[in-house]
Amino acid sequence: MSTLLPETSSESDLQNKDNQPRGQAPCEVSSDPSCDLDFSRRTFVKAAGILSAGVASGLPRVAAAEKARVAAATAPQTISLSLKINGKQRALTVDTRTTLLDALREYLNLTGSKKGCDHGQCGACTVLIDGRRVNSCLTLAAVAQGAEITTIEGLAHGDQLHPVQEAFLEHDGFQCGYCTPGQICSAVALLEEHRRGDLSQVSFQTGQTTSPQLSDNEIRERMSGNICRCAAYPNIVAAVRAAAQGARS
Amino acid sequence: MNPFHYQRAAAPEEAIRAVSATRGAKFLGGGTNLVDLMKYNVEHPTALVDVNHLGFTQVTVAPDGTTTIGAGVRNSDLANHQLIRTTYPLLSQALLSGASAQLRNMATTGGNLLQRTRCYYFNDTAYTECNKRTPGSGCAALQGFNRIHAILGASESCIATNPSDMSVALAALNATIHVQGVKGQRSIALRDFHLLPGTTPNIETTLKPDELIISVELPPSKFVKHSYYLKVRDRQSYAFALVSVAAGLELDGTTVRSAALALGGVAPKPWRSAEAEQALIDAPATADTFRKAADLAVAGAKPQRYNAFKVELAKTSIVRALTLAAQGVQA
Numbered sequence: 001m002s003t004l005l006p007e008t009s010s011e012s013d014l015q016n017k018d019n020q021p022r023g024q025a026p027c028e029v030s031s032d033p034s035c036d037l038d039f040s041r042r043t044f045v046k047a048a049g050i051l052s053a054g055v056a057s058g059l060p061r062v063a064a065a066e067k068a069r070v071a072a073a074t075a076p077q078t079i080s081l082s083l084k085i086n087g088k089q090r091a092l093t094v095d096t097r098t099t100l101l102d103a104l105r106e107y108l109n110l111t112g113s114k115k116g117c118d119h120g121q122c123g124a125c126t127v128l129i130d131g132r133r134v135n136s137c138l139t140l141a142a143v144a145q146g147a148e149i150t151t152i153e154g155l156a157h158g159d160q161l162h163p164v165q166e167a168f169l170e171h172d173g174f175q176c177g178y179c180t181p182g183q184i185c186s187a188v189a190l191l192e193e194h195r196r197g198d199l200s201q202v203s204f205q206t207g208q209t210t211s212p213q214l215s216d217n218e219i220r221e222r223m224s225g226n227i228c229r230c231a232a233y234p235n236i237v238a239a240v241r242a243a244a245q246g247a248r249s
Numbered sequence: 250m251n252p253f254h255y256q257r258a259a260a261p262e263e264a265i266r267a268v269s270a271t272r273g274a275k276f277l278g279g280g281t282n283l284v285d286l287m288k289y290n291v292e293h294p295t296a297l298v299d300v301n302h303l304g305f306t307q308v309t310v311a312p313d314g315t316t317t318i319g320a321g322v323r324n325s326d327l328a329n330h331q332l333i334r335t336t337y338p339l340l341s342q343a344l345l346s347g348a349s350a351q352l353r354n355m356a357t358t359g360g361n362l363l364q365r366t367r368c369y370y371f372n373d374t375a376y377t378e379c380n381k382r383t384p385g386s387g388c389a390a391l392q393g394f395n396r397i398h399a400i401l402g403a404s405e406s407c408i409a410t411n412p413s414d415m416s417v418a419l420a421a422l423n424a425t426i427h428v429q430g431v432k433g434q435r436s437i438a439l440r441d442f443h444l445l446p447g448t449t450p451n452i453e454t455t456l457k458p459d460e461l462i463i464s465v466e467l468p469p470s471k472f473v474k475h476s477y478y479l480k481v482r483d484r485q486s487y488a489f490a491l492v493s494v495a496a497g498l499e500l501d502g503t504t505v506r507s508a509a510l511a512l513g514g515v516a517p518k519p520w521r522s523a524e525a526e527q528a529l530i531d532a533p534a535t536a537d538t539f540r541k542a543a544d545l546a547v548a549g550a551k552p553q554r555y556n557a558f559k560v561e562l563a564k565t566s567i568v569r570a571l572t573l574a575a576q577g578v579q580a
Binding site for chain 1: 250252253254255257277280281284285287288297299301325328329334338341342345346348349350351352354355478480485486487
């Protein structure tokens with residue numbers, strides 16, 4: 001690791017994410033320093049074996065039972081879900097660990113939502129849940145059951161693009177395009193938040209705490225959850241500004 | 250991420266029973282911090298009990314002005330609630346200073362109170378030394394790049410800071426946390442809720458593992474006209490505080506009648522300085538008074554190798570926040 005860590009954790013995370021140990025978790029209780037468990041089906045089977053061996057050989061039952069309990073509690077878990085996405089009910093069975101983003105991309109063939117940081121720091125995965133913008137990478141698919149999910153694929157009506165999509169095209173609000181689905185979903189929600197009079201920290205700084213004007217500074221602040229590594233920000237701001245003006249007229 | 254059992258609870262009693270019955274189980278609110286830490290293998294609950302459907306989503310006010318915020322109220326909804334905007338603008342401002350619009354839409358009031366530190370070494374399991382993760386293992390941050398770490402309230406065991414903006418405002422506003430456990434309900438003053446690390450930095454709050462935060466109560470606000478939340482960070486938005494200041498003043502002409510001053514980004518918990526507040530009370534609301542209070546607020550600071558700048562930054566930020574509060578910038 002370099003001596004100068006970036007202050008914004010997004011960069012350090014991007015650098016470090018491939019160094020994370022996989023399939024391992026440190027123990028909750030540290031009295032046993034060698035207690036890293038490989039949580040897998042194999043461990044479960046092994047631990048179950050230990051339990052029966054423990055009973056047979058007269059080893060302390062409590063310790064053996066505890067090991068089996070820990071292993072059983074960490075065996076693979078699946079869940080059957082019905083998610084309403086872009087107006088359609090979609091049934092799927094997934095590992096409980098599956099995020100909404102992975103459910104969309106890996107199981108439902110909706111690859112418009114993008115995986116950038118996978119840690120809620122870049123906004124590429126932004127979707128709307130009940131009309132509110134959220135990071136789908138930090139939303140478990142199971143948690144989204146029962147809600148109305150709208151992805152970038154659900155914004156257009158047939159060939160008729162959403163006004164925010166039109167504005168991004170008109171103002172060239174992208175370069176590589178990877179962050180664009182998240183930017184657009186975010187901007188769609190932004191317009192609704194602004195319409196109903198939501199404030200931002202800029203509203204307090206400028207003293208406009210009642211129905212603030214959507215200035216460029218307001219747009220920048222309200223879009224700060226969406227990072228663009230190509231730095232197409234001037235055009236993104238222009239696109240959002242234009243979409244806001246279109247929405248008013 | 251380790252496998253876990255998922256369960257959606259329909260009532261608080263059901264959620265509390267489920268978490269109490271399963272060792273290693275946790276409540277799941279917005280998930281913005283917990284799910285993230287599970288991906289890093291820092292958190293590894295055996296079961297998640299989803300508390301997003303318990304109905305704790307109201308903000309209510311009693312005739313005497315006491316305001317109660319349901320634990321499930323999302324940060325964005327709380328910040329933009331008409332009652333909070335007009336009566337506790339300090340809280341709105343602090344909430345809107347934190348995270349992004351997406352995360353504020355997810356994060357809950359109860360969850361924000363339990364937000365864990367953003368110490369690099371806590372979040373990165375490549376470092377085995379972390380007394381928060383593994384008690385007794387040491388603290389990598391002590392010898393590490395400790396620019397973002399604490400200057401107040403830390404210990405030899407841990408120098409991590411509490412990252413919440415909301416909690417800093419709640420500290421200044423004298424909030425009380427209502428929690429429910431298997432044995433019933435109890436209340437905890439916010440100032441007693443978060444713990445200093447001492448030799449047990451793994452224990453961060455007085456909340457027991459199977460206790461559920463139900464609501465946050467705010468006494469009638471004295472700082473409606475004069476408050477300010479100042480957040481100083483390396484970029485203007487969507488970053489954690491190097492220093493933040495929640496300042497509330499009650500003025501009689503130009504004399505301070507009562508004051509609240511809480512700091513974020515500098516300590517393991519929202520940091521209130523009784524000495525600084527005492528120096529403000531009955532004093533004229535002038536730069537001299539504010540400077541005196543600022544000196545007192547950081548008098549006990551013990552900076553680390555890379556964060557000595559925070560002492561001066563905290564002082565100038567306190568003076569600025571108090572000045573803006575006195576001006577009534579957001580009135």
